[in-house]
Amino acid sequence: MVKVGVLGATGMVGQRFIQLLDSHPDFELTALAASSRSAGKRYEDATTWYLNEEMPEAVKDIIVCDTTPEAMDNDVDIVFSSVPTELAAKIEKDFAKDYVVASNASAHRMKKNIPLVIPEVNPEYLDMIDAQQKENNWDGFIVTNPNCSTIALTLTLKPIVDNFNVKGIRVSTMQAISGAGYNGVPSMAILDNLVPYIGSEEEKMESETLHLLGNYDGEEVKPADFVLSASCHRVPVIDGHTEAVFIELEDDFDIEDVEDKMKNFKALPQELGLYSAPENPIVVKKENDRPQPRMDRNAGNGMAVTVGRLRKDQAFDNSLKYVLVGHNTIRGAAGASVLNAELINDKIL
Ligand SMILES: NC(=O)c1ccc[n+]([C@@H]2O[C@H](COP(=O)([O-])OP(=O)(O)OC[C@H]3O[C@@H](n4cnc5c(N)ncnc54)[C@H](OP(=O)(O)O)[C@@H]3O)[C@@H](O)[C@H]2O)c1
Structure with a gap:
């Protein structure tokens, strides 16, 4: 031991x-x-x-x-x-x-x-x-x-970045209050309310995601070469961050292909059978009203990220959008x- x-x-x-x-x-x-x-x-x-x-x-x-x-x-x-x-x-x-x-x-x-x-x-x-x-x-x-919000986003981006040419990403988060620690958000600030600012969170999401999806050449990390913009918000949910993700690709694509790549995604922890590794890191839901934090944050014992509402974006060329939920103190911390x-x-x- x-x-x-x-x-x-x-x-x-x-x-x-x-x-x-x-x-x-x-x-x-x-x-x-x-x-x-x-x-x-x-x-x-x-x-x-x-x-x-x-x-x-x-x-x-x-x-x-x-x-x-x-x-x-x-x-x-x-x-x-x-x-x-x-x-x-x-x-x-x-x-x-x-x-x-x-x-x-x-x-x-x-x-x-x-x-x-x-x-x-x-x-x-x-x-x-x-x-x-x-x-x-x-x-x-x-x-x-x-x-915490970067981990959930980046896990869902990995099979997309590996299989499609990404041009740009926008993400809007709805983050649980446990993410700020027990004394982090006063109840008077968050009940019946939403706070449209989390200090340094947007900067962390933007830099950490590109770093994680970059390339380490043995000397230094070259960040991924697409652009990413984040807007981060605190909502009255105890556990489980929700994120609305909008991705622009370089080329046209098949949405079923994206879904397949996400739900079949497995990597080294699954190959090695690591104890905390979820069998499927990304769970794809087809119901229109999922994912929801209360129902989906514990997927894979809190270690899987649930994706839903995966669809082509009709307003922009070569674009898709989806919603994700990840457990912020388990997979996120x-x-x-x-x-x-x-x-x-x-x-x-
Ligand atoms: N919450 C999340 O979802 C999340 C996600 C990712 C990363 N993180 C990071 O994880 C860390 C902890 O976050 P948290 O939410 O658990 O905070 P928290 O609930 O406020 O807990 C803070 C812990 O640090 C200890 N501590 C405080 N002052 C200390 C000092 N001077 N010396 C030694 N220990 C001290 C506290 O001990 P006492 O009880 O003795 O005061 C307590 O155990 C932070 O760096 C946070 O950014 C949090």
């Missing part, structure tokens, strides 16, 4: 890590870290539990430690990081001296030699790890997963890091 720890273990994403790691066949959760407000307490006493699933018995008595490598001195192999981004820049580097860090935070996502990975999309970016270790003189390393760690465990450790 590989011993793992969670940084930010008491938070929204941290709790998802704990739920997903409970009874994992390859990973044993042995260490939980959070702020000094929680350190020294039993996990059950330090945490206000937000998930519908019960808190696993195995974590209740673990004493939460400070978020330093010294405090986590029980030879953990992998740490999952869900600390606030402004802290992650330093904390994750401190841990990477000795540990493998699988991070959710944005602090290191677009840095040279730090892989930003979705295992179904760009597993070859893990080849950057050697250069990262040499450059920093680290025994460990950092691997990151993208922002903790589940993404766990799948990255499973790939690393299979290929590198």
Whole structure:
């Protein structure tokens, strides 16, 4: 068994890590870290539990430690990081001296030699790890997963980009409130309402998606050469991001062909049979009123993205549009890091 720890273990994403790691066949959760407000307490006493699933018995008595490598001195192999981004820049580097860090935070996502990975999309970016270790003189390393709305979008784009010439993409998101953490969006701001702005989200979607769908030549990543424009909005949904996607292709196409490529899409995690990999990363629904967050966010145990309303766009040449739903704290956060760690465990450790 590989011993793992969670940084930010008491938070929204941290709790998802704990739920997903409970009874994992390859990973044993042995260490939980959070702020000094929680350190020294039993996990059950330090945490206000937000998930519908019960808190696993195995974590209740673990004493939460400070978020330093010294405090986590029980030879953990992998740490999952869900600390606030402004802290992650330093904390994750401190841990990477000795540990493998699988991070959710944005602090290191677009840095040279730090892989930003979705295992179904760009597993070859893990080849950057050697250069990262040499450059920093680290025994460990950092691997990151993208922002929650980017992961869902990019998974659905992968079979399209691989099979058609994409000219441009527009995406409009309707994002769940759990994406901002428990204290992120006040109830007075979101109930009976919609907030048409999420700080830095559009920039992250635009840059991370092109980076993930780009090309790593052994030295650097050349981003994908189409254009992408995002508009991001917060809606009163607890879990599950919805996105309306509009794609312009260079050439005419058959919409059934696009549907086939999406629903038959499989990649390395499915070939390797990684534990958290969904059998079908993209689920295509034919009903006109799907996907919906409440009904579709748990597809593939929250690791699949559901696509619906796939159709030709009658207003623009060579264009199509669809709606997707992805679980933002599972495929969009903790589940993404766990799948990255499973790939690393299979290929590198
Ligand atoms: N929510 C999502 O859907 C999502 C998706 C993708 C990425 N992310 C990223 O994941 C990270 C965590 O997000 P979240 O939604 O889980 O936030 P959250 O619910 O606010 O949880 C924050 C966690 O960080 C800990 N923390 C706060 N200050 C700290 C400090 N000074 N030192 C050490 N630990 C500290 C908190 O511990 P205490 O309880 O002790 O304060 C808590 O465990 C962020 O970087 C976020 O951008 C979130």
